[in-house]
Amino acid sequence: MARSASQTTQALRDIGPDLRLPFAARLRLPLLNRFAAASGIRIPPLRLWATVSRVTRPSIIQRSFGPDFLALEGVCATELTSILDDAERLLPCAVGDAPAARVLEGKLIANLFFEDSTRTRVSFEIAARRLGAEVVNLSASGSSASKGESLVDTSRNIEAMGVDCLVVRCAISGGAALVAANVRCAVVNAGDGRHEHPTQGLLDLLTLRRHLGNLRGKRVAIVGDIANSRVARSTTHGLVALGAQVVAVGPPALVPSSWGALVSGENISISHDMDSIIGEIDAIIMLRIQTERAADRGVAPDYRFAYGLTEARRRRLRPDALILHPGPMNRGVEIDDAVADDAFSSVIFEQVSAGVAVRMAILSRVCGRR
Amino acid sequence: MSSPRALHFRGARIIDPLSQRDETGELLVVNDTIQSIAFGGRVDAPKHAEVIECAGAILCPGLIDPHVHLREPGGEAKETILTGTQSAAAGGFTTVCCMPNTSPCLDTAMSVRFVEGRAAAAASARVFVVGAATVSRKGEQLAPMASMAHAGAVAFSDDGDGIASAGMMRRVLEVCRSLDRAFMQHCQDASLSEGGLVNEGSVATRLGLAPWPRDAEEVMLERDLRLNGRLDARYHAQHLSSGGSARILREARARLGADRAHRISGEASPHHLLLTCDACEGYNTGAKMNPPLRTQWDINELKLAIADGTIDVLATDHAPHTIAEKSRDFASAPFGIIGLECALALYTKALVEDGVIDWPRLVCLLTLQPARLCGLDRRVAGIGTLTVGGVADLTLIDPQQKWTIRADAFKSKSRNCPFDGLSVRGKAILTIRAGEVLFREDPVAQPQRAAVATGS
Ligand SMILES: [Zn+2]
Numbered sequence: 107m108a109r110s111a112s113q114t115t116q117a118l119r120d121i122g123p124d125l126r127l128p129f130a131a132r133l134r135l136p137l138l139n140r141f142a143a144a145s146g147i148r149i150p151p152l153r154l155w156a157t158v159s160r161v162t163r164p165s166i167i168q169r170s171f172g173p174d175f176l177a178l179e180g181v182c183a184t185e186l187t188s189i190l191d192d193a194e195r196l197l198p199c200a201v202g203d204a205p206a207a208r209v210l211e212g213k214l215i216a217n218l219f220f221e222d223s224t225r226t227r228v229s230f231e232i233a234a235r236r237l238g239a240e241v242v243n244l245s246a247s248g249s250s251a252s253k254g255e256s257l258v259d260t261s262r263n264i265e266a267m268g269v270d271c272l273v274v275r276c277a278i279s280g281g282a283a284l285v286a287a288n289v290r291c292a293v294v295n296a297g298d299g300r301h302e303h304p305t306q307g308l309l310d311l312l313t314l315r316r317h318l319g320n321l322r323g324k325r326v327a328i329v330g331d332i333a334n335s336r337v338a339r340s341t342t343h344g345l346v347a348l349g350a351q352v353v354a355v356g357p358p359a360l361v362p363s364s365w366g367a368l369v370s371g372e373n374i375s376i377s378h379d380m381d382s383i384i385g386e387i388d389a390i391i392m393l394r395i396q397t398e399r400a401a402d403r404g405v406a407p408d409y410r411f412a413y414g415l416t417e418a419r420r421r422r423l424r425p426d427a428l429i430l431h432p433g434p435m436n437r438g439v440e441i442d443d444a445v446a447d448d449a450f451s452s453v454i455f456e457q458v459s460a461g462v463a464v465r466m467a468i469l470s471r472v473c474g475r476r
Numbered sequence: 477m478s479s480p481r482a483l484h485f486r487g488a489r490i491i492d493p494l495s496q497r498d499e500t501g502e503l504l505v506v507n508d509t510i511q512s513i514a515f516g517g518r519v520d521a522p523k524h525a526e527v528i529e530c531a532g533a534i535l536c537p538g539l540i541d542p543h544v545h546l547r548e549p550g551g552e553a554k555e556t557i558l559t560g561t562q563s564a565a566a567g568g569f570t571t572v573c574c575m576p577n578t579s580p581c582l583d584t585a586m587s588v589r590f591v592e593g594r595a596a597a598a599a600s601a602r603v604f605v606v607g608a609a610t611v612s613r614k615g616e617q618l619a620p621m622a623s624m625a626h627a628g629a630v631a632f633s634d635d636g637d638g639i640a641s642a643g644m645m646r647r648v649l650e651v652c653r654s655l656d657r658a659f660m661q662h663c664q665d666a667s668l669s670e671g672g673l674v675n676e677g678s679v680a681t682r683l684g685l686a687p688w689p690r691d692a693e694e695v696m697l698e699r700d701l702r703l704n705g706r707l708d709a710r711y712h713a714q715h716l717s718s719g720g721s722a723r724i725l726r727e728a729r730a731r732l733g734a735d736r737a738h739r740i741s742g743e744a745s746p747h748h749l750l751l752t753c754d755a756c757e758g759y760n761t762g763a764k765m766n767p768p769l770r771t772q773w774d775i776n777e778l779k780l781a782i783a784d785g786t787i788d789v790l791a792t793d794h795a796p797h798t799i800a801e802k803s804r805d806f807a808s809a810p811f812g813i814i815g816l817e818c819a820l821a822l823y824t825k826a827l828v829e830d831g832v833i834d835w836p837r838l839v840c841l842l843t844l845q846p847a848r849l850c851g852l853d854r855r856v857a858g859i860g861t862l863t864v865g866g867v868a869d870l871t872l873i874d875p876q877q878k879w880t881i882r883a884d885a886f887k888s889k890s891r892n893c894p895f896d897g898l899s900v901r902g903k904a905i906l907t908i909r910a911g912e913v914l915f916r917e918d919p920v921a922q923p924q925r926a927a928v929a930t931g932s
């Protein structure tokens with residue numbers, strides 16, 4: 107059953123006080139903002155001093171003009187669990203087995219995609235429609251749209267047409283935050299450059315939780331182009347918040363030593379030797395080698411030999427270990443055909459429906475009736 | 477016939493880096509020249525002299541910034557020679573050396589003369605040109621350095637880029653040696669920094685911004701010092717950001733020995749001594765810098781290097797950019813911040829208040845050292861020092877004055893200053909070039925102090 111509008115309101119109220127404090131504690135660059143305000147551009151909240159301790163950024167920022175969902179970094183376990191519980195309840199609605207409460211009735215959601223991604227866009231669209239929202243799709247991939255200026259310009263134009271929520275996908279790290287700082291409607295990050303892809307992270311968490319139960323103490327390997335992956339960032343933040351141990355696996359060029367600094371604490375580690383960890387993990391997430399981000403410069407031609415999920419390696423996995431892939435796959439590179447075909451065929455579709463469910467949960471949180 | 481202009485400074489703490497004196501006394505300027513200095517005593521001032529009661533404020537040679545970007549020609553929306561030098565004067569600088577990365581690039585004798593001409597026609601502080609060492613700063617072909625030096629280029633640099641090819645670097649150093657001009661390197665090995673935006677580390681990792689390792693700076697510095705070991709050119713490494721670079725420079729100077737160590741030098745800038753890469757949090761383009769802000773460890777190492785003399789030149793790397801440019805997303809916003817009007821206070825905060833160096837040393841790093849680096853004495857006798865008979869370029873500093881940095885009050889055309897709103901101490905209250913007042917603090921704006929009380 108989907109949560110009602112009043113439940114959603116309650117949920118927002120529950121997370122409110124925690125989040126308002128760090129938001130207020132953030133500093134702004136007063137002058138740049140004053141000038142930017144005059145020129146119609148708003149700069150995202152800024153921190154200036156090294157001496158100010160690191161402030162956790164809330165994923166859902168309760169502002170006077172609506173909340174945003176920009177990242178999984180800083181989202182606490184309670185909130186994550188609450189989102190995942192919502193998504194779990196919404197799963198039957200996501201696949202059309204049950205009707206969802208139309209909490210987004212009368213809302214207009216724009217999918218603003220500065221980068222092509224049919225799968226993510228369709229997933230957001232179905233999620234929004236199942237909740238009763240109207241959806242417009244704008245694909246603005248192209249040279250002029252890739253700069254931050256046109257990102258802001260386009261978003262403000264679309265917003266002026268009466269949109270309640272912008273689902274933004276762009277190649278710019280921090281692009282979703284830049285949009286959120288410049289529009290009054292809600293903003294959901296559908297992947298920003300190499301930064302985060304929080305709904306993809308949530309769907310990984312939901313799939314893992316459904317198979318492994320409580321994730322506390324579970325060991326999850328993420329293999330591949332970690333440095334350039336927004337999925338790896340979001341999923342790692344979520345897993346660590348839920349108490350799981352994450353090991354990043356890949357060649358040094360793709361898993362730099364600074365990766366360990368993504369989150370503080372002992373729950374994150376790095377391995378350049380896939381065979382040494384393959385037998386000890388509860389789940390393995392295989393990332394695509396993203397050639398379009400030029401990461402292949404640091405990737406040797408024997409990538410499959412060292413880090414591919416081959417038939418031999420799959421046999422060394424625990425029998426109950428779960429294999430995930432955010433897709434699309436490069437068969438014969440990071441994953442062998444046979445492994446992709448059988449072990450995996452059931453989970454990949456489950457991931458797709460989990461994707462719709464978590465997006466329903468997020469959309470009803472950020473722009474559900476209040 | 478009117479009597480010559482005269483300025484009579486009384487009760488000043490006079491700091492002269494050349495004679496290494498730091499005493500209360502009086503100083504007399506007649507026309508554009510220092511007429512007499514009386515440490516601990518009185519000067520014989522003519523009756524008509526304007527008396528400036530200094531009330532213990534520091535009187536020192538006019539500050540010299542060997543590294544600024546004035547943006548003219550081509551970038552006049554960001555800054556002009558006029559606004560940039562007004563900004564300099566308001567910060568206590570009587571002289572700036574401008575970098576050649578304008579549009580077109582300052583890589584010909586004609587372009588050097590253009591800037592000198594513009595500066596002569598409309599400028600507040602003095603302007604000297606640092607010419608490009610290679611054509612269009614591309615690192616492929618030598619620029620006509622001999623004719624540029626003849627036209628007035630006081631040093632050479634491809635600032636904005638390092639010279640990538642070791643072979644080209646060697647040729648540039650040879651020519652600089654033959655022309656007796658310093659070469660200033662922007663140490664950045666592009667194959668290591670490629671696409672980098674933020675110091676390699678947790679901030680870059682979390683924000684998903686391309687990392688910029690320290691190696692990019694250190695590798696080029698090592699290479700250059702190795703090449704220069706044989707060539708003995710006057711080599712200067714600009715805006716050092718990495719603690720490792722400070723160590724490399726220290727070792728190289730030790731190898732050269734006490735009498736040759738001054739042939740190589742390093743430069744620090746205020747932001748690399750006060751901010752870390754944490755300032756980039758929230759995709760703060762105001763903290764986007766080339767080279768990038770690094771960590772507290774680097775700050776500590778750079779301060780050690782300033783304390784022991786390894787780094788002996790201070791600059792601002794004043795880099796104006798428009799609000800619109802800095803409002804872009806992090807990756808497409810330009811690198812750099814402006815610094816002329818707050819550098820003195822920031823250096824006071826980073827170095828004097830922190831006990832790294834004292835005021836006489838700070839004055840030396842901001843006057844005599846950059847003057848020596850660029851051989852400015854060849855152009856203006858006595859510049860960077862307090863010398864009787866030398867030019868009367870002077871700055872009066874109130875080391876105690878508390879003020880708040882307000883970028884919207886800057887004379888600079890640009891506002892990209894991450895220190896906006898910061899409370900600081902130490903301010904230039906009077907800037908004099910060749911006996912003429914370029915900047916005098918408005919006593920109305922700062923009512924809590926009236927150090928520049930004038931009589932007669
Ligand atoms: Zn530079």
Ligand SMILES: [Zn+2]
Pocket residue numbers: 543544545575635636793795
């Ligand atoms: Zn520069």
